[in-house]
Amino acid sequence: MTRLIRVAVLAAVATGVLSACVSAPTGPTIAIMPREGKPFEVFQQEDQVCREFAANAVKDTSNAALKEGATSAAIGAALGAAAGAVIQGGSSQNIGTGAGVGLLGGAAMGAMNSAGKQNQAQTQYNIAYQQCMYSKGNQVPSYPAPVSGSGYRQ
Template sequence: MKRFTRRAILSVSVLASLASLVGCVSAPTGPTIAIMPREGKSFEVFQQEDQQCREFAANAVKDTSSAALKEGATSAAIGAALGAAAGAVIRGGSSQNIGTGTGVGLLGGAAMGAMNSAGKQNQAQTQYNIAYQQCMYAKGNQVPSHAVPVANPSYR
């Protein structure tokens, strides 16, 4: 049976961690807002319009979702590389210190990548919802509205 070195095991764990980070980032799968059909519209027509507007919204955020995926993977990879370099410099290049530096760098890089990609994912979901809402509104459906804030509310 072949023995694996720490470096080989670490390399596999780094790749597995990057793969899991990439798996966490995804494009919006649907709207997070409720739209209702206008009065008198059949449910079948409403479903067709919903499908058309979902496709329209997905196309509107295609680039933003791809950016979130790349951001997370890139940050984790850079963090692991910088951690490995720091581990080698601090302790004179022993493989144990490189492994420790890589592990710490991977955790830090993955954390930063996750925060960056989460922000981009939230932005993508918001853009998706707006595009979906605009499309459904243009087709005559009922879109939720927000109350207009009062400039100087009186509490007398």
């Protein structure tokens, strides 16, 4: 029975480590330039406002990525323990081995799924950031700078 406890502790530690590997976007991965004539201090203020806007836009997606790894590892450990019990008639050694194998498989699947969600969050963050910075008259690659004097101006 002590082996089963050790496997459960190992599963909890591995789940915590996996969760620590996944992170929310910390900033844009695209370059935005101030429009000609804009003071750099104004550009920096707009950058901070738009980073906050983008972070709020992806909050739910980032949280989903963090939960994905932990959930998959826990489910994998439980399924592995059940399979170990069924295969060898319920001996604690086989339950522990099954839980360990399930934990590794679940952790690997969780890491892959979580990475996909993390990439999706970064893409959404970049789009929200670009939209915000463009609306403030800054230069976004592949888009012409907004014409100043027409429309809303800050």
